[in-house]
Amino acid sequence: MKLFSISKSVHIPKFKPTERFSGITVMDAGKTLYYSLSQQHNLVCEPAVKRGDRVLVNQVIGVSTNKSVVPVYCGVSGTVKQIVQKYDLAGDKVNMIVVENDGLYETMERKAMNYGAMSLDEIKDAVKDLGVIETQNLSNRKRGMHLSFRSNPKHILLNASESGLYGVLGEALYTSVKDDFILGINILKDIYKAAEISLLITSDAESLAGFTDAVAGTGVKIVAKVPTQFYHDMNLAARDVYGDFAMKDTMVIDAFMLPSVARGLERGELSHTDLIMVSGEAAGKKGMYRVPHGTPISEIMAAAEVKEPFRIVAGSILSGNAVFSTEAPVNRGIKELLFLTEAEVSKEEEVNCIRCGRCADVCPVGLKPYDLNASVIVRDFDSFFAERGGMCVECGLCSYICPSKRHLTQSFKTAKKVKR
Ligand code: SF4
Ligand code: SF4
DSSP states (O other): OOOOOOOOOOOOOOOOOOOOOEEEEEEEOOOOEHHHHHSSTTHHHTTSTTTOOOOBBTTTEESSTTTTTEEEOOOOEEEEEEEEEEETTTOOOOEEEEEEOOOOOOOOOOOOOOOGGGHHHHHHHHHHTOOOOOOTTTGGGGOOSSOOOOOOOOOEEEEOOOSGGTTTTTTHHHTTTHHHHHHHHHHHHHHTOOOOEEEEEEEEEEEEEEHHHHTTTOOEEEEEETTTTOOOSSSHHHHHHHHHTGGGGGEETTTTTTTHHHHHHOOOOOEEEEEEESSSSSSSOOEEEEEEEEHHHHHHHHHBBBBBOOOEEEEEEEOEOOOOOOTSBOOOTTTEEEEOOOHHHHHTTOOOOOOOOOOHHTTTTTOOOHHHHHHHTTTOOHHHHHTTGOOOOOOOHHHHHOOOOOOOOHHHHHTTSSSS
16 A cells, blocks of 8 residues: 655646547456445445445445435445445545455346426435435535435536546546436426526537537537636536526536436436546556446556556546545545656645735635635644635635645645644
């Protein structure tokens, strides 16, 4: 196992050349899978199985009575080897269920749902029960990490703008999972007959052409934004597309979750894999990988022929976390893994703050990142919270825009873990 320092963060390289990957490498589930019971923001499940139990594909292995927490499903059949505390990507010790895969893939059947005959509350529960993890809606922690269907929205905004470096990840939505993506749009049209549906994408030529073609005839309106203008926070995306007062009438949906939700509502299927973009100069085989949940990063490194990365970043392009351990499994919802060489990282070394104020200009919640960071550096967490540091939605915009490459977002993530 290789451990990395996360006390110094990584500044995501800017203006990376456009990379288009053809095809998807489908990884088989390994011999041992590690299912984390933690779902970010201190939301955790309790194990629903014990050491020695036989488990099946689709079996619930982690549950919670907290309505914000989605269940954890097993993606293979086999035996629960143990339930252990293990480092996650960010270096926190969390409970994980270790399953030995017997390779038989014996499956617990699930029935297709007749969502047309269900009430909105029943549909909401059914969506939550699919166990998909949303990573974009960080300002709405009370609702948790599952996708929310709400009552009577005037607008539905499908957010595909956080689609990796220059829209590369978004390509999956109009190619490999297009049928389920369109099925998801049609399900939304069925449930919300009066709502206008828009699709927020990056404005690179490939995304524009691909998405325009994919949604032709569905009545979905395309809203294209410049490639570096990512919308990690759904409420802010709604505000920018429909105006200041539109947030309460808008339901924003992570477009990358829609195919999984569609498969679940239409056919009762669960998703046991995530599509992850692997990039960075330490990766010999960059590209798109379909990775089974519970797979440790070390196995992805072997598949992608990663050689001696200096730092690893997991997450999304702007707000990825520096990875602590190569034995940590990828969390559900992870979309990108960057394996960076020392040369790539040192090009992005932070230098002194020049008080230019750009970080404050871009902060969607009106914080002063330079002041917050100054407090964190001297470990003055009282000032950090007094200056509303706890409101940070970890969007990453301040770090991305900073000419001095200050590790602002990572610093705030760390500070927010400090108990007051
Ligand atoms: S953008 Fe960077 S250099 Fe400019 S004020 Fe903020 S932290 Fe300082
Ligand atoms: S402080 Fe930085 S990461 Fe936090 S909300 Fe503001 S811009 Fe985003």
